[in-house]
Amino acid sequence: xxxxxxxxxxxxxxxxxxxxxxxxxxxxxxxxxxxxxxxxxxxxxxxxxxxxxxxxxxxxxxxxxxxxxxxxxxxxxxxxxxxxxxxxxxxxxxxxxxxxxxxxxxxxxxxxxxxxxxxxxxxxxxxxxxxxxxxxxxxxxxxxxxxxxxxxxxxxxxxxxxxxxxxxxxxxxxxxxxxxxxxxxxxxxxxxxxxxxxxxxxxxxxxxxxxxxxxxxxxxxxxxxxxxxxxxxxxxxxxxxxxxxxxxxxxxxxxxxxxxxxxxxxxxxxxxxxxxxxxxxxxxxxxxxxxxxxxxxxxxxxxxxxxxx
Amino acid sequence: xxxxxxxxxxxxxxxxxxxxxxxxxxxxxxxxxxxxxxxxxxxxxxxxxxxxxxxxxxxxxxxxxxxxxxxxxxxxxxxxxxxxxxxxxxxxxxxxxxxxxxxxxxxxxxxxxxxxxxxxxxxxxxxxxxxxxxxxxxxxxxxxxxxxxxxxxxxxxxxxxxxxxxxxxxxxxxxxxxxxxxxxxxxxxxxxxxxxxxxxxxxxxxxxxxxxxxxxxxxxxxxxxxxxxxxxxxxxxxxxxxxxxxxxxxxxxxxxxxxxxxxxxxxxxxxxxxxxxxxxxxxxxxxxxxxx
Amino acid sequence: xxxxxxxxxxxxxxxxxxxxxxxxxxxxxxxxxxxxxxxxxxxxxxxxxxxxxxxxxxxxxxxxxxxxxxxxxxxxxxxxxxxxxxxxxxxxxxxxxxxxxxxxxxxxxxxxxxxxxxxxxxxxxxxxxxxxxxxxxxxxxxxxxxxxxxxxxxxxxxxxxxxxxxxxxxxxxxxxxxxxxxxxxxxxxxxxxxxxxxxxxxxxxxxxxxxxxxxxxxxxxxxxxxxxxxxxxxxxxxxxxxxxxxxxxxxxxxxxxxxxxxxxxxxxxxxxxxxxxxxxxxxxxxxxxxxxxxxxxxxxxxx
Numbered sequence: 031x032x033x034x035x036x037x038x039x040x041x042x043x044x045x046x047x048x049x050x051x052x053x054x055x056x057x058x059x060x061x062x063x064x065x066x067x068x069x070x071x072x073x074x075x076x077x078x079x080x081x082x083x084x085x086x087x088x089x090x091x092x093x094x095x096x097x098x099x100x101x102x103x104x105x106x107x108x109x110x111x112x113x114x115x116x117x118x119x120x121x122x123x124x125x126x127x128x129x130x131x132x133x134x135x136x137x138x139x140x141x142x143x144x145x146x147x148x149x150x151x152x153x154x155x156x157x158x159x160x161x162x163x164x165x166x167x168x169x170x171x172x173x174x175x176x177x178x179x180x181x182x183x184x185x186x187x188x189x190x191x192x193x194x195x196x197x198x199x200x201x202x203x204x205x206x207x208x209x210x211x212x213x214x215x216x217x218x219x220x221x222x223x224x225x226x227x228x229x230x231x232x233x234x235x236x237x238x239x240x241x242x243x244x245x246x247x248x249x250x251x252x253x254x255x256x257x258x259x260x261x262x263x264x265x266x267x268x269x270x271x272x273x274x275x276x277x278x279x280x281x282x283x284x285x286x287x288x289x290x291x292x293x294x295x296x297x298x299x300x301x302x303x304x305x306x307x308x309x310x311x312x313x314x315x316x317x318x319x320x321x322x323x324x325x326x327x328x329x330x331x332x333x334x335x336x337x338x339x
Numbered sequence: 340x341x342x343x344x345x346x347x348x349x350x351x352x353x354x355x356x357x358x359x360x361x362x363x364x365x366x367x368x369x370x371x372x373x374x375x376x377x378x379x380x381x382x383x384x385x386x387x388x389x390x391x392x393x394x395x396x397x398x399x400x401x402x403x404x405x406x407x408x409x410x411x412x413x414x415x416x417x418x419x420x421x422x423x424x425x426x427x428x429x430x431x432x433x434x435x436x437x438x439x440x441x442x443x444x445x446x447x448x449x450x451x452x453x454x455x456x457x458x459x460x461x462x463x464x465x466x467x468x469x470x471x472x473x474x475x476x477x478x479x480x481x482x483x484x485x486x487x488x489x490x491x492x493x494x495x496x497x498x499x500x501x502x503x504x505x506x507x508x509x510x511x512x513x514x515x516x517x518x519x520x521x522x523x524x525x526x527x528x529x530x531x532x533x534x535x536x537x538x539x540x541x542x543x544x545x546x547x548x549x550x551x552x553x554x555x556x557x558x559x560x561x562x563x564x565x566x567x568x569x570x571x572x573x574x575x576x577x578x579x580x581x582x583x584x585x586x587x588x589x590x591x592x593x594x595x596x597x598x599x600x601x602x603x604x605x606x607x608x609x610x611x612x613x614x615x616x617x618x619x620x621x622x623x624x625x626x627x628x629x630x631x
Numbered sequence: 632x633x634x635x636x637x638x639x640x641x642x643x644x645x646x647x648x649x650x651x652x653x654x655x656x657x658x659x660x661x662x663x664x665x666x667x668x669x670x671x672x673x674x675x676x677x678x679x680x681x682x683x684x685x686x687x688x689x690x691x692x693x694x695x696x697x698x699x700x701x702x703x704x705x706x707x708x709x710x711x712x713x714x715x716x717x718x719x720x721x722x723x724x725x726x727x728x729x730x731x732x733x734x735x736x737x738x739x740x741x742x743x744x745x746x747x748x749x750x751x752x753x754x755x756x757x758x759x760x761x762x763x764x765x766x767x768x769x770x771x772x773x774x775x776x777x778x779x780x781x782x783x784x785x786x787x788x789x790x791x792x793x794x795x796x797x798x799x800x801x802x803x804x805x806x807x808x809x810x811x812x813x814x815x816x817x818x819x820x821x822x823x824x825x826x827x828x829x830x831x832x833x834x835x836x837x838x839x840x841x842x843x844x845x846x847x848x849x850x851x852x853x854x855x856x857x858x859x860x861x862x863x864x865x866x867x868x869x870x871x872x873x874x875x876x877x878x879x880x881x882x883x884x885x886x887x888x889x890x891x892x893x894x895x896x897x898x899x900x901x902x903x904x905x906x907x908x909x910x911x912x913x914x915x916x917x918x919x920x921x922x923x924x925x926x927x928x929x930x931x932x933x934x
Contacts, residue, residue, distance in 0.1 A: 133799050159801035172798040173789055183791045188801040190782040197781045199772065208780070251801065371723055395694030422902050430723050431669060435851055435901045438844055468885040483643065563734055563840060566727050601742040604734070615724060616716045 042212070086111040086286045087132070087255060092141030092151070093310075094127055101127045103310040105141070109255075109303075114277055114287040116297040116318070119307035122329055125290045126168050129257050130308070132288070133165045134158040145255065160188060162254035166244040166261055168290075172232045178243055179228035182215040185250030215250065221247045222276065237264045246277075255286045262293045274300045298322070306330070341474040343592045349480045351588020352487035353549075356542040357561055358568035359491050360535035363498075366575025367511040367531050370433040374415050375539050376558030376565070377441035381440040382408040382540030383547035383557065384448055390463055397463050401544055408540020409533045415440055416532040421525075441558075448555040456554040466549060490538060493582045497534075498577060507531060511575065560604070567607040570614050573624025576615045582622060643873075644761070650869040651764035652826050657849040657861030658771050662811040664855045667791030669722065670812060672729035673819040675842035676706040676840025680820030681827040682746055685755045688828065694759045698822045706820025707813045718805065733843055738904070740835035752806040752833040759829040767821060768862075787811065813852035820934035849895060852900050854907020863908055868893060890907040 085108040089288070093103040103122040109115045114339050117125050130136040132143060136156030142226050143151040150158050164185075173181050189211060192204035219225055222242040232243060248256055258277075262270040270293055277287055291297050297304060298318040306314040306321055308330040314321050321327055357379060366374045381403040389400035407624055419436035426432050467478040498504035506527045509517040518524050546561065547553040566586050572579025587607060594606045640647065656677060663670045664720045680702030687693045687701055717728045778784040790804050791798040797802050827833050845868070853864025872889045904910055 135795055135799070154803075155795070155798035156801050156803045159799055165799055167796070171793050173792045173796070175792060176788065179787075180785070182787050184797070184802075185800055187782060187786060187789075192782060194778070194781060194783060197777050247800070371727075395873075405666075413928055418898070426905070432905060434723070434726070435847075436898060439894045439898035439901065442890055442897065446894055450888070552671035559840065560688065563730065566730065570724075570727060601738075604736045608731040608734045608738070612728065612735075615720060615728045615731075619720065619724060 066152055084111075086146060087288070088144040089128070089132070090142045090143075092128070092131060092138045092143065094124075094131060094136060094139050100310050102131070102138075105307070105310070105312055107305045107312060107315055108284055111254075111285055111286050112281055113302040114281045114300050116301035116304040117288055117290045117307065118292070118297055118304060119313075122309075123307040124310040125307055126259055127310075127330060129165060129259050129288070129290060133163060133257055134160075162252075163257065164248035164251075164253035164255070165257035166241070166248055166259055168259040168263075170237075170240050170244055172240055172244055172247070174231070174233040176232055177229050177303075178219065178224060178235065179212075179215055181232050181243055181247045182218055182250045183211070185247035186211050186215065189250045199233060202217070218246045218249055219243075221249075223272070228329060238266075238269050241265065242273075249285075251282070253285065255288070256280070257288045257290075259290045260292060261289070262291055263295050265293075270296050271299075341472050343596055344416025344589065345471070345474040345476050345480075347589035347592035348585060349476065349484055349549075349588070350591065351585035352484040352559070353542055353546050353584075354564060354568050354587050355581045356487040356545070357539055358565045358584050359494060359525070359577055360537075360539040360542075361565050361571065362569040362575055362577060362580040363494070363531060363535045363538075365569065366577075367507055368420070368528065369445065370430050370437075371566075372422070372437050372532075372535070373434060373562065374411075374419065374437040374444065375536065376562035377444035378408050378411045378415075378502055378536045379539045379543035379546070379561060380448060380553075380555060380558040381411060381444055381543070381551045383543040384452060384457075385540075386544040387459060387547065387553050387627040388455055391457075391460060402542070404544045405540050406536050408543070411444070411540075412532040412534075412536025413529060414537065416529050420528070420532070445555050445558075452555065454555060456552045457552070458551050459548050479549055483549060486541070486545070489562040490541065491577065494534070494538070495577045495581075498542035503527070503530065564604075564607040567611040570611055570619075571620075571621050573621030576621070576623035579621055640645065640761075646870060646873060648759070648761050648764055648829055650866050651768055652822050652829070653846075653849060653865035653869050654768055655764070655771060655822040655825070655864040656819060656846050657753060657853065657865040658768075658775065658858065659815045660774070660846050660850050661855065661858055661861045662787075662815045662818070665791060666787040666808060666811045667794070667856075668718065668812065669726040669806060670729045670815065670839070671726055671847065672710075672732050673815060673846055674838045674840070674842035675733040676710065676816040676819035677823035677842070678736055678740060678833075678835065679706040679709055680823030681838070682740060682823075683820070683835045684824030685752045685827045685833045688756060688758070689752070689754070695828070698828075699763075699821055700742050702824025702827075703817040703820040706823070707817035710813045710816035711809070714809045718808045718812060722750065730840060730843070733838070733840060733856060737835055737839040740838070746833075749835065751835050752827075753831070755827050755831050755833060756899055757828060759825045764825055765827070770820065772858065772862070778885070779858075783807070850907075852896060852908060854909035856906055857909055860907045860909040867908070868896075871896075900927070 078120065085254065087109040090106050090109070092102060092105045105124070105128060107115075116126065119125055125138065131138045131151070133159070134150070136154055138151055141151070142149055145158075145161055145163065149159060149161075153161075173184060178186070190199070190207065192207050196204045214223070216228065219228060222245055224235075224239060224246065226241060227239070232240065235243060241264070245256075245258070245261060262273055269282065274296050277289070281287060281302075289297065289301060301318055303316065304314075304318050304321045305312060306324070306327050308326075313330060314323070314324040314327045342607070357375070361372065361375050364375075366368065385407040386397075386400045386404035390394040390397065395403070415437065419440045420433055423429055423432045425435060434586050464479045464482075468475055469481065471476070496504075498507055506517070506522045509520065509522055510524055510527050514524060517527075542561075547557070565589065568583040569580055571587065572581070572583030581599075587610065590610065591603050591606050594602045643782065656673060659673050660670070663673075683705045684698045684702040687696070687698045693701070713732055717725060717732070720728055740746060740751075746752055768926075778787075786797065786802045786807055789800065789802060790807055794804050823838070849864040849868055850861040851864065852868060853862065854860025871892055873889055875892060
């Protein structure tokens with residue numbers, strides 16, 4: 031759509047997307063928000079496998095202790111751009127801690143994390159977010175008193191350029207931006223299956239819908255890396271399958287996903303690679319097929335099964 | 340020097356007695372009961388009323404005032420706390436409700452006794468003066484210090500060694516678990532309010548007697564200093580409140596001696612700031628700050 | 632008609648002017664409350680504005696508009712070094728820290744002999760008129776209105792509901808908190824300067840904890856979720872003594888009973904109408920909206 035493309039080109043702070051259809055190799059501009067593509071553009075884009083030449087996220091020797099408890103110990107792994115990577119392990123293995131550290135809510139005690147060439151482990155969460163990292167939370171953290179649409183609008187925070195002064199003088203640019211972002215937000219809601227629910231207070235949604243809203247919110251400002259913390263928890267088979275399809279869709283458009291999940295079927299279906307944690311350490315890494323055959327992984331899970339009877 | 344120490348200990352004991360009630364409620368419920376100072380004030384008026392109008396002796400008047408304070412504590416529980424328990428923002432709404440309750444109490448005191456300062460009659464408490472070295476103190480001051488120590492130690496013993504105390508600590512730790520374990524949480528909370536207010540009331544009577552002034556606004560200065568004390572001692576810590584109270588009393592007196600009487604009131608707040616910025620959990624506080 | 636308005640104004644001019652200033656103060660608090668910060672420092676910032684204004688007018692003879700602005704600027708400047716360390720504190724601890732700050736400022740003024748010490752400043756020329764006050768108020772209300780669906784407005788609301796989640800959305804939580812804190816201080820400083828030139832006197836005891844509580848009461852009674860709430864609360868509470876005066880025949884004493892009435896109103900509001908008085912008006916439209924939403928959901932019952 032020509033008009034939309036002109037708008038985007040005019041926004042100086044964002045990296046220009048060449049109209050030829052070739053996906054630029056990921057670079058981190060000052061704001062560093064790479065765009066994933068809207069559905070209408072999908073046809074012209076190459077698959078991410080053709081473009082990824084180096085890992086998007088490199089986690090090296092990260093450790094974190096709480097008091098005397100070593101939640102995470104010398105954890106290292108990498109994620110290729112455009113991949114969906116699973117992070118699994120028994121309860122208490124440290125998966126959420128790893129997500130918290132990557133997103134900046136926790137400071138690691140040691141180790142480094144690089145997003146492409148940029149070291150992010152010492153940055154505050156909002157700066158990491160500005161580099162294109164988004165997440166959902168294990169216990170849903172929506173803005174419960176806001177409407178569904180408003181939640182997504184908050185997610186668009188980094189996209190909004192309208193200054194307060196412009197707003198005070200009713201500048202037309204602001205109105206155009208609001209209208210455009212509103213449309214994008216509605217489209218996003220439709221994409222996760224929440225169309226028509228824009229005005230509903232977020233707290234009134236069902237559990238599964240809330241999880242989907244959280245994902246919509248995380249996608250709102252076109253992230254490059256999405257961290258999902260147990261997004262399928264509480265979903266039935268159909269819902270989980272739909273979620274899996276959404277994830278593969280997003281990955282096909284260039285989004286990189288780190289998926290923490292207990293739903294093993296979903297992980298097998300969706301992930302390109304899987305990292306397995308147990309007691310805060312990486313015990314296996316590979317394709318889903320490789321990992322499920324790994325004796326140490328089997329022991330970790332079977333061991334847990336025995337304990338819980 | 341010795342005199343200053345004596346003065347500091349004495350002032351500190353009232354702060355300690357007042358603060359202990361504050362910190363007890365905060366420790367168990369995570370709320371700040373800003374009506375505490377109004378109970379402090381009302382108890383002083385109750386004792387005054389008993390002594391002046393009904394010609395009671397000091398002992399019965401004190402008991403009466405303590406009872407009134409306890410009843411007010413129970414009222415605070417029923418009116419300002421219980422209806423708000425289920426709210427997500429309990430700490431804020433109870434802040435407001437206790438402020439409202441305090442305003443009502445103060446307005447009533449204003450209506451009944453007027454704004455002027457009232458005084459206890461001179462013979463309310465026997466007048467003896469003692470000497471330790473160069474320091475002089477009155478029997479009243481000695482009784483206050485001793486009383487404060489006995490009461491606060493008694494409270495600490497209650498909390499540590501009795502069943503009620505264990506129940507209080509359980510509720511403070513994890514209310515839901517306490518309920519599941521069969522503890523009557525409502526009763527524990529009610530009793531906590533009553534005890535906290537009773538202690539605050541005793542502090543009020545002592546304060547009114549020793550500084551010889553009872554007025555509807557008398558709780559304000561102490562309220563804010565009490566905040567400093569519990570922050571210094573650590574929110575929810577009884578030994579902390581006691582130690583903090585005495586420390587504040589001593590530091591205030593030292594500051595007046597060295598830097599002039601203007602600094603007296605400022606000390607409490609400078610200490611408050613220092614603690615909040617450098618070591619928010621205070622001397623003995625267990626938790627850092629409330630996890631939101 | 633105009634004559635009647637004029638008569639109404641002259642009879643109630645004090646009320647209208649004081650009410651306007653209280654409304655400005657209430658808005659100064661609204662900014663911080665809307666971001667989830669319980670700051671009780673605004674009375675102190677008001678005091679800083681008042682003293683700045685009075686001294687600049689009486690000792691330095693600056694022009695009035697500049698004096699008013701200076702009050703705001705000085706208050707805002709004080710807010711920066713205070714805010715940075717203090718805004719890290721959570722909930723009740725922030726409230727306590729700001730109370731402490733308020734007391735330190737009050738004690739400072741009481742001991743500042745250049746500014747009259749405990750007696751304060753007397754004889755400040757009366758320069759504030761009702762249109763100064765209401766111009767400021769209307770401007771502020773306009774800004775609040777435009778803030779509502781703006782980037783900053785959404786950020787503030789998000790921070791209020793969940794700071795950590797907001798940060799992961801790219802919102803610089805600390806920057807916003809400091810910004811609203813300083814903005815609130817600026818507005819309170821302006822109110823203080825305006826008030827100083829209305830009441831002839833600047834009394835240090837007017838800027839302490841009880842005033843801070845008064846401002847909080849305006850916001851709570853009116854409603855903290857929408858910007859017009861604190862203004863309504865301020866109007867009501869300011870008018871309370873006059874309302875009570877109508878009942879003197881029934882034995883009501885406006886002095887102590889104003890405090891009693893305020894306390895009762897506050898208690899009733901927090902117990903039964905926690906969203907403030909404005910929620911009465913918004914109750915029905917919201918219900919209607921929600922019913923529509925539910926109906927729409929049912930109509931679109933999909934896969």
